[in-house]
Amino acid sequence: MGRxxxxxxxxxxxxxxxxxVVAELGYAKASFSRIxxxxxxxxxxxxxxxxxxxxxxxxxxxAEVTRVTAAFMTPRIGAAEGGRARLRAFIESNVELLxxxxxxxxxxxxxxxxxxxxxxxxxxxxxxxxxxxxxQEQAVRAAQEAGEFRExxxxxxxxxxxxxxxxxxxxxxxxxxxxxTEAGRELADTFDRATRAEP
Amino acid sequence: MGRxxxxxxxxxxxxxxxxxVVAELGYAKASFSRIxxxxxxxxxxxxxxxxxxxxxxxxxxxAEVTRVTAAFMTPRIGAAEGGRARLRAFIESNVELLxxxxxxxxxxxxxxxxxxxxxxxxxxxxxxxxxxxxxQEQAVRAAQEAGEFRExxxxxxxxxxxxxxxxxxxxxxxxxxxxxTEAGRELADTFDRATRAEP
Amino acid sequence: MGRxxxxxxxxxxxxxxxxxVVAELGYAKASFSRIxxxxxxxxxxxxxxxxxxxxxxxxxxxAEVTRVTAAFMTPRIGAAEGGRARLRAFIESNVELLxxxxxxxxxxxxxxxxxxxxxxxxxxxxxxxxxxxxxQEQAVRAAQEAGEFRExxxxxxxxxxxxxxxxxxxxxxxxxxxxxTEAGRELADTFDRATRAEP
Amino acid sequence: MGRxxxxxxxxxxxxxxxxxVVAELGYAKASFSRIxxxxxxxxxxxxxxxxxxxxxxxxxxxAEVTRVTAAFMTPRIGAAEGGRARLRAFIESNVELLxxxxxxxxxxxxxxxxxxxxxxxxxxxxxxxxxxxxxQEQAVRAAQEAGEFRExxxxxxxxxxxxxxxxxxxxxxxxxxxxxTEAGRELADTFDRATRAEP
DNA sequence: GATGAATGAGTTTTCATTCAT
DNA sequence: GATGAATGAAAACTCATTCAT
Numbered sequence: 001m002g003r004x005x006x007x008x009x010x011x012x013x014x015x016x017x018x019x020x021v022v023a024e025l026g027y028a029k030a031s032f033s034r035i036x037x038x039x040x041x042x043x044x045x046x047x048x049x050x051x052x053x054x055x056x057x058x059x060x061x062x063a064e065v066t067r068v069t070a071a072f073m074t075p076r077i078g079a080a081e082g083g084r085a086r087l088r089a090f091i092e093s094n095v096e097l098l099x100x101x102x103x104x105x106x107x108x109x110x111x112x113x114x115x116x117x118x119x120x121x122x123x124x125x126x127x128x129x130x131x132x133x134x135x136q137e138q139a140v141r142a143a144q145e146a147g148e149f150r151e152x153x154x155x156x157x158x159x160x161x162x163x164x165x166x167x168x169x170x171x172x173x174x175x176x177x178x179x180x181t182e183a184g185r186e187l188a189d190t191f192d193r194a195t196r197a198e199p
Numbered sequence: 200m201g202r203x204x205x206x207x208x209x210x211x212x213x214x215x216x217x218x219x220v221v222a223e224l225g226y227a228k229a230s231f232s233r234i235x236x237x238x239x240x241x242x243x244x245x246x247x248x249x250x251x252x253x254x255x256x257x258x259x260x261x262a263e264v265t266r267v268t269a270a271f272m273t274p275r276i277g278a279a280e281g282g283r284a285r286l287r288a289f290i291e292s293n294v295e296l297l298x299x300x301x302x303x304x305x306x307x308x309x310x311x312x313x314x315x316x317x318x319x320x321x322x323x324x325x326x327x328x329x330x331x332x333x334x335q336e337q338a339v340r341a342a343q344e345a346g347e348f349r350e351x352x353x354x355x356x357x358x359x360x361x362x363x364x365x366x367x368x369x370x371x372x373x374x375x376x377x378x379x380t381e382a383g384r385e386l387a388d389t390f391d392r393a394t395r396a397e398p
Numbered sequence: 399m400g401r402x403x404x405x406x407x408x409x410x411x412x413x414x415x416x417x418x419v420v421a422e423l424g425y426a427k428a429s430f431s432r433i434x435x436x437x438x439x440x441x442x443x444x445x446x447x448x449x450x451x452x453x454x455x456x457x458x459x460x461a462e463v464t465r466v467t468a469a470f471m472t473p474r475i476g477a478a479e480g481g482r483a484r485l486r487a488f489i490e491s492n493v494e495l496l497x498x499x500x501x502x503x504x505x506x507x508x509x510x511x512x513x514x515x516x517x518x519x520x521x522x523x524x525x526x527x528x529x530x531x532x533x534q535e536q537a538v539r540a541a542q543e544a545g546e547f548r549e550x551x552x553x554x555x556x557x558x559x560x561x562x563x564x565x566x567x568x569x570x571x572x573x574x575x576x577x578x579t580e581a582g583r584e585l586a587d588t589f590d591r592a593t594r595a596e597p
Numbered sequence: 598m599g600r601x602x603x604x605x606x607x608x609x610x611x612x613x614x615x616x617x618v619v620a621e622l623g624y625a626k627a628s629f630s631r632i633x634x635x636x637x638x639x640x641x642x643x644x645x646x647x648x649x650x651x652x653x654x655x656x657x658x659x660a661e662v663t664r665v666t667a668a669f670m671t672p673r674i675g676a677a678e679g680g681r682a683r684l685r686a687f688i689e690s691n692v693e694l695l696x697x698x699x700x701x702x703x704x705x706x707x708x709x710x711x712x713x714x715x716x717x718x719x720x721x722x723x724x725x726x727x728x729x730x731x732x733q734e735q736a737v738r739a740a741q742e743a744g745e746f747r748e749x750x751x752x753x754x755x756x757x758x759x760x761x762x763x764x765x766x767x768x769x770x771x772x773x774x775x776x777x778t779e780a781g782r783e784l785a786d787t788f789d790r791a792t793r794a795e796p
Numbered sequence: 797g798a799t800g801a802a803t804g805a806g807t808t809t810t811c812a813t814t815c816a817t
Numbered sequence: 818g819a820t821g822a823a824t825g826a827a828a829a830c831t832c833a834t835t836c837a838t
Contacts, residue, residue: 009801010801010802026312026313027227028226028227028313031827031828031829032828032829032830033827033828033829041802041803042802042803042804043802043803043804043805044828044829044830045802045803045804045805045830045831045832046801046802046803047829047830048829048830048831049801049802049803049831050801053829053830054829110312113225113369114225114227152385152388152389153382153385156367156382156385156386157385157389159363159366159367159370160363160364160366160367160386160389161363162366163362163363163364163365163366163367163369164358164359164360164362164363164366165359165362166362166366167358167359167361167362167363167365168355168358168359168362170312170362171358183352183355186351186352186355186356187355187359189351189393190351190356190359190393190394191393193392193393194388194389194390194392194393195389209818209819230810230811230812231811231812231813232810232811232812240820241820241821242819242820242821242822243811243812243813243821244813244814244815244819244820244821244822245819245820245821246812247812247813247814248818248819248820252812252813253812407822408822408823424710424711425625426624426625426711429806429807429808430807430808430809431806431807431808439823439824440823440824440825441823441824441825441826442807442808442809443809443810443811443823443824443825443826444822444823444824445808446808446809446810447810447822447823447824448822451808451809452808508710511623511767512623512625550783550786550787551780551783554765554780554783554784555783555787557761557764557765557768558761558762558764558765558784558787559761560764561760561761561762561763561764561765561767562756562757562758562760562761562764563757563760564760564764565756565757565759565760565761565763566753566756566757566760568710568760569756581750581753584749584750584753584754585753585757587749587791588749588754588757588791588792589791591790591791592786592787592788592790592791593787607797607798628831628832628833629832629833629834630831630832630833638799639799639800640798640799640800640801641800641832641833641834642798642799642800642801642834642835642836643798643799643800644833645833645834645835646797646798646799650833650834651833
């Protein structure tokens with residue numbers, strides 16, 4: 001006990017290195033060589049030894065980032081009451097992550113578009129993403145029926161929101177002068193106005 | 200005279216092929232080989248002959264897409280009067296492009312994040328992007344001062360808007376059942392509510 | 399005209415080098431590196447440039463050897479009359495090849511067992527091998543019905559004959575003291591006695 | 598005492614796994630990884646620990662198969678009287694092995710051609726093979742002198758016989774519809790006719 | 797004896813680029 | 818201008834082997 005399948009010291013170290021390299025150079029240039037160098041490994045063979053392939057490693061990157069961000073955001077969202085407050089908590093806590101683990105966020109945004117593919121190994125992962133999206137949709141619909149949100153297409157709004165947050169993250173990642181709290185509040189204001197029921 | 204620097208038949212043909220390959224496979228997998236095959240060329244040497252390198256080709260892709268999208272959007276935006284109407288026209292015409300040249304949009308979104316770099320050749324390009332962004336910011340500020348828009352950070356809003364539109368484009372590119380007019384209106388509603396002055 | 403798909407100078411040169419390397423080191427150790435060195439190429443990339451992969455190259459090796467051996471054996475077999483004489487011509491001309499192109503024969507014997515596989519690209523090839531085997535079986539059956547050969551299972555006999563010839567080839571390949579004419583006659587005697595009708 | 602050099606539990610287990618992997622995938626693809634997996638070992642280090650190298654392991658494979666086949670064939674050959682009967686017993690018992698331990702035979706045929714090499718470690722092994730061959734040659738010569746066999750080159754005949762048996766084994770290994778008894782009798786008939794003195 | 801992580805050379809393959817024709 | 822063969826570096830991955838525990 002005590003150590004899960006995905007953690008074996010080296011594995012975690014490689015995943016961390018991959019996050020940093022992807023965040024810095026982008027997915028296209030994140031080769032095993034650079035990841036190995038970042039991790040202080042003498043050869044790329046070590047990565048192949050611990051991961052079935054590039055896709056496997058990148059999935060682990062996504063899983064790790066998802067874990068970290070969920071640990072940060074979930075309690076904050078859970079502490080909010082009502083649809084509007086929950087939406088605000090979602091946006092603000094997501095933007096605040098920029099100050100907590102900026103490279104994690106950037107890495108996630110870089111990797112995700114490159115994982116969706118024909119590879120059957122991705123099916124399970126994509127299923128879980130779809131389920132998460134559907135849960136969010138249901139929450140939005142519930143708030144609409146409760147009269148908190150106006151009428152709009154939940155899916156379109158969620159896609160737009162996701163894109164807006166990601167764009168903000170990508171634009172200001174690594175900028176120490178960026179005020180995440182203020183930006184989070186502004187972005188939350190934006191989508192609050194866009195979604196709230198008519199006064 | 201008679202042909203400009205950027206057009207020479209072959210060059211245009213290669214740029215078109217690059218747009219299609221990038222849209223279909225993503226930037227990371229858009230190699231000269233695949234672009235040459237798409238363009239019906241028997242060797243990649245032709246591409247290196249016409250372009251100084253991959254970055255040069257990709258810049259041309261961006262330029263071409265920018266040209267096409269500007270030709271579509273500019274008159275529509277110009278026909279609108281007032282900040283709110285112009286914002287709506289911007290969003291709707293951008294989303295409508297999804298039905299006009301979906302691969303151009305997707306290619307642009309794939310390429311752009313991979314061009315920002317240390318390469319000095321990019322400086323001029325990034326300058327022009329910054330100028331365009333500043334023009335948009337000024338327009339937003341003018342509408343704020345005219346009382347059409349409420350107070351918000353123009354840059355943050357523009358970044359969020361850009362991300363929201365791109366996310367919608369990426370999500371529904373190639374989906375023939377997607378109603379671009381309706382989606383454009385919804386997304387415009389969203390940002391109209393987010394930006395308009397208090398009633 | 400004048401040059402077929404499979405011949406482009408370099409391709410033929412690489413196939414020749416592959417034949418020599420396989421004959422000398424065996425299939426397992428015939429890497430692209432060694433073949434490139436044998437061919438005087440500076441990199442293995444050139445081989446991948448001309449061939450779709452190792453299987454493609456090895457198929458070409460088989461095709462080339464088949465071509466050469468058929469050119470030698472076919473007229474000799476055709477000049478013989480009757481089943482017994484044809485069988486003798488088949489065996490003798492096959493063994494005589496040992497003096498003509500010993501490395502071709504050895505390469506063929508090395509490669510063949512490693513090509514039979516699940517790869518769908520091999521299906522066509524294996525079909526042609528099966529057809530050739532069936533033609534030989536029919537010829538044997540005809541000679542049996544004509545009273546030249548005794549009763550035996552043609553397929554078993556052909557498999558045994560093939561193995562016997564190959565074993566002789568492998569045993570004495572590269573041995574300059576080996577008398578191929580005498581050995582061919584002896585091996586033909588062996589199978590003539592084994593197959594001829596009772597006197 | 599109590600355990601010989603070649604048997605230590607683990608060693609035997611690894612040799613068994615190697616036989617199975619070589620028989621199934623061929624010598625070229627029989628890596629330590631696959632053998633370790635087949636043996637239920639978690640790492641290839643165990644194999645390197647017990648064997649000096651790949652050649653050492655493969656020699657052990659040959660030794661083990663030789664042991665098993667000798668145990669089966671020797672009493673059957675010994676029970677026969679006279680050269681002709683002994684030859685028949687040799688062939689029939691060899692083919693019958695196909696039903697007893699098909700993978701052993703196939704593994705042997707795969708490994709043997711890849712062992713003959715410049716490696717000084719093989720000298721002793723090849724000596725023993727040569728000695729075995731010479732014993733067989735002497736037996737053949739004795740039968741020739743006794744008038745049982747006609748005149749032919751014993752070595753050529755033995756090589757051809759070995760190749761014929763091996764080809765039959767390789768062709769029908771794993772085929773449950775193959776009648777080993779009938780095939781053994783046919784093949785023995787073939788070589789009996791080829792070798793017996795004129796009636 | 798036994799383990800499994802680490803190593804570094806090796807594999808095939810693809811890449812962008814160059815160059816003689 | 819155009820071609821396509823050639824190049825060499827780099828990619829992902831596998832290999833047999835070693836070594837500290």
